[in-house]
Amino acid sequence: MKKAVFPGSFDPLTNGHLDIIERAASLFDEVVVAVGKNTNKKGLFLPEERLALAKAAVAHIPNVTVGQIDGLTVDYMEQIGAQYIIRGLRNCKDFEYERDIAGVNSVLDNVETVLLFAKPENQNISSSMVKEISKLSSNRLAAFVPPVVVEALQSHFE
Numbered sequence: 085m086k087k088a089v090f091p092g093s094f095d096p097l098t099n100g101h102l103d104i105i106e107r108a109a110s111l112f113d114e115v116v117v118a119v120g121k122n123t124n125k126k127g128l129f130l131p132e133e134r135l136a137l138a139k140a141a142v143a144h145i146p147n148v149t150v151g152q153i154d155g156l157t158v159d160y161m162e163q164i165g166a167q168y169i170i171r172g173l174r175n176c177k178d179f180e181y182e183r184d185i186a187g188v189n190s191v192l193d194n195v196e197t198v199l200l201f202a203k204p205e206n207q208n209i210s211s212s213m214v215k216e217i218s219k220l221s222s223n224r225l226a227a228f229v230p231p232v233v234v235e236a237l238q239s240h241f242e
Contacts, residue, residue, distance in 0.1 A: 088112040088168035088198065091157045093122040094134050096233045097141050098214055100206035104172040107200055109145050112168065117142060118160055120153035128215055128240065140232040158193040169195055174202045174210075 088108055094101060094117070108115045119135050121127065129137065135152055142148045153160045157169060169189060171182045179199075186197035202209075214228050218237040225234045 085113045086111075086168065087114045087116070087164070087166040088170050089116045089118045089157065089161050089164070089166045090170040091118040091120055091153060091160075093125065093127065093211070094119050094138050095122070095125070095127045095129055095211050096134070096214060096229060096237065097138050098206075098209045098211060098229050098233075099227070100172065100174070100202055100209040102141055102230055103203055103206055104170065104200050105142055105148060106145060108170045108198075109148050111198070112170075113147060115145075115148045115170065116164060116166060117148060117150045118153045118157065119150060120157070129236070133236070137233055137236055141230040156192065158189055158195055161195060162193065167195060169197045171197060171199050172202055173199050174207045 090105055090108060092101065105115060105117060117138050119131065119138055121131065131152065135150060138150045142150060151164065161169070173179050173182060182197070182199060189195050189197060209228050214225065217228065218225055218241055225237055229237070
């Protein structure tokens with residue numbers, strides 16, 4: 085069985101993330117969306133909120149589950165028996181960053197990283213941009229995030 089992990093902070097989960105998850109689900113027997121903490125950023129949502137939002141956003145995909153990472157992705161992969169890391173690429177900067185992380189992960193533990201290119205309509209979406217838009221105009225979020233995330237952002241900024 086081919087099991088993959090799609091790690092990220094998902095603060096919040098965007099339509100770009102969801103597209104990568106749906107496409108990965110068609111390639112692997114099981115995909116685990118692994119919600120972690122980005123130590124370089126201050127989070128908008130609490131970890132348990134991000135976990136709940138991710139679960140709600142992927143509920144329609146039968147071979148996708150959601151888990152929480154508290155350490156290294158490779159350690160989490162070993163715990164759950166996953167062999168592949170899924171990453172999405174929006175641009176050249178993403179490629180350079182992901183290439184470096186893939187190299188480090190292959191040294192830490194011999195895992196494969198599978199890169200999926202963002203569809204053109206998702207190439208400009210980032211969680212940071214979504215947060216900024218939601219602060220200024222929460223009624224324009226539907227193009228960028230799943231409905232459950234729209235509701236959460238609207239509640240957060242009310």
